Amino acid sequence: MNNKVAIIGLGYVGLPLAILCHQKGFDVTGIDIDQAKINSLSQGISYLADLSDGDVQEVVQSPKFKYATDFGKVNDVDTMIICVPTPLSAQSEPNLNYLHHAIERLMPHLKQNQLIVVESSTYPGTTEEVIKPKLEGNGWKVGHDLFLGYSPERIDPGNQLFSLENIPKVISGVTESCLDALTNVYQHIFRELVPVKSTRVAEMTKIVENTQRFINISFMNELSRISEKLDVDIWEVVTAASTKPYGFTPYFPGPGIGGHCIPVDPLYLKWKAEQLGVKTEFIDLAKKINDKQPDYIVERVSQVVKHDKAKLLTIGLTYKKDINDIRESASIPVFQRLVRSGYQVDYHDPFIENLEFNGHTHSNKPLSAPMLSDYDGVIILTDHSQVNYELIKKHAKLIFDTRNRFQEDSNTIYKL
Ligand SMILES: NC(=O)c1ccc[n+]([C@@H]2O[C@H](COP(=O)([O-])OP(=O)(O)OC[C@H]3O[C@@H](n4cnc5c(N)ncnc54)[C@H](O)[C@@H]3O)[C@@H](O)[C@H]2O)c1
Incomplete structure (x- = not known):
């Protein structure tokens, strides 16, 4: 060889x-x-x-x-x-x-x-x-x-x-x-x-794999907004639908789409399609829905935690769990929008030591019982495995859970 x-x-x-x-x-x-x-x-x-x-x-x-x-x-x-x-x-x-x-x-x-x-x-x-x-x-x-x-x-x-x-x-x-x-x-x-x-088929294969995730996740994000108004738990719906032994592939809502691939690759295809005079309406709509998702999360939080100076802790900055990659992560715009809305915001992410924003260096805050009870709300954006969720559940005043980590919706846990 x-x-x-x-x-x-x-x-x-x-x-x-x-x-x-x-x-x-x-x-x-x-x-x-x-x-x-x-x-x-x-x-x-x-x-x-x-x-x-x-x-x-x-x-x-x-x-x-x-x-x-x-x-x-x-x-x-x-x-x-x-x-x-x-x-x-x-x-x-x-x-x-x-x-x-x-x-x-x-x-x-x-x-x-x-x-x-x-x-x-x-x-x-x-x-x-x-x-x-x-x-x-x-x-x-x-x-x-x-x-x-x-x-x-x-x-x-x-x-x-x-x-x-x-x-x-x-x-x-x-x-x-x-x-x-x-x-x-x-x-x-x-x-x-x-x-x-051909190399064209191989290139398109990769783009199609990622674009189907891009479109289906955006669909789930839209369904999560509808489900909230219907008082239906979209996570329970998708889990139930997943028991169908054929023809259904589960996707779940979240703060948005991140990483170097899924938010990027469909736009590579869009560009190429436009060069060829073809419109990409599915991709355009999915992008529009996904781009709005951080605003939706912030709006849901602000309906409950109203005081401008309230203290919030976000859990996870990376675009998905158990990695140290924040490229295109939807958790970042959520964090930034919360800061801009006037909240005092910190984050806990064992994979990310510092985050620069607005001329300020935010640092990873280690979790402890006293620090958790000091926040008005904790927002789960990325569900890293090594985060101590038991501690969060025990000591946080309010939890906003975008990842169904706690599998419950109650007076203190809001499933988004
Ligand atoms: N990260 C993923 O999960 C993933 C999965 C599948 C495909 N991809 C694709 O693979 C490619 C690489 O992604 P990644 O996540 O590894 O990126 P990355 O940024 O982690 O790594 C790319 C590396 O290339 C180096 N580099 C840049 N220009 C260079 C040059 N001219 N010569 C030598 N090194 C150079 C950078 O310094 C960097 O270390 C991208 O096209 C991405 O879309 C990524």
């Missing part, structure tokens, strides 16, 4: 993939432009909630695992896997700058027969229309002297049930020879490969 792999971008996607490749016997070179991440690795300190310092130390001590900011280190690798961010621009359009930058920095180090795989989420057409011409503009013939493929990453940070290796891996190549080259490498890393006919 071609046994030297470079992973470009060592974040939530790239670092676990680099570690998996190392476990599978590859010589791994990790490249990241963020010096702080490289320093962290050399000190054996993990920057991802899913990896312990011990996990990092084990791998960085290996002579078969190198990491650097210097792209020159990829000189002799067989395969380069790109896992850089694909965020939105200020205009909510695809920002492929990281991808462009990574390819440009790799360009001087390319050599005959290398395989380049893009794993970053992006709109259908990116690999063929953006990456391929960039490589061919530099004299390489894709499918002949260089191989190019796309394989979407499906990792779910914080999910202990599915390890990276066991998640079926969709793979694609720009040409058949590209797909063959990718299969030859990925069959040694992942248990199950799902080849598809």
